[in-house]
Amino acid sequence: MTGDRALLVIGEAVTDIVARHTGALAPDTDTPARIAVRPGGAGANAAAWAARCGTDVRLLARVGAADAAWHRDALLAEGVRPVLRTDHQRPTAVVIALVDSRAERTLVTDSGAAVHLGPDDWDDRLLDGVRHLHLSGYPLFTEPGRRLAALAITRARQRGATVSVDPASTGFMARTGVAVLRDTIRGADLLLPNAAEARLLTGRREPADAARELTEDHHTVVVTLGAQGALVVRRGAPTLRIPPVPSTPVDTTGAGDAFTGGFLAALLHGANPAEAAAAGCRTGARAVATVGARPPGRLAGEESDALRHRTLGPT
16 A cells, blocks of 8 residues: 555445335235345445545455455455455355335344454554554444454554544444443544434434534544435534535445545545535435445546545645
């Protein structure tokens, strides 16, 4: 990894089974659906979107031996440099995404090898050339993953890199315990929850109130609001509301990951947090307009969001 704008993502690579059904799920019989098998995972998705936006990205994740090559090839094709630890005892994580006629999804998750990422998978060379470390939430829900997070944050700080965290899942957050998770991620400069995650982390109903409380632990908190855009709250500064980008939703799977990838790419190319959040809204809008959580095939003449910010002032 070269340059001073490189991004290291620690997270998960997952096999997504996306089932789009137009009618209600029918018990005890068949429900017609269009079904696709795609590479996914919050960390891998964010890395792929950041790479699409012109950023040098490395991903550390753990996958099963049977399909490690498939996931590695998919990431390489998307411009991500994969560092995949192969698990010979457990399969790659699988998520079944049931997507209804409104493009809303319900997730059924087998965490598999993803949540067994730990300190033994770390190598200090992962931070060579890295300016920013991003932690995706799933590894934070196990004790080895939390030890890996603490180690990675410490090493990133020693290298002068900044740190962000995506909490990832209210279900896993509730089972892990909010106090445990908040203590684990307290060293992060930037937190990127959605509205439900921000509420759970703080107990506050309004996302803006939750974000302001979270700035006690993190310098900047960006709350994604789905079709309502995003909020940007910096410690001691007014709350900024970022408008949504219109889109016709097909599948909302991975929309938050796309926002994260677009946001981090823009930030690393010189955007301030509000400009980066606007870039994240653009990538999120692209994501919901396609099936699956990764970027669609590049369009001729497409300009990356990150490259638009090369002439902007510092963060």
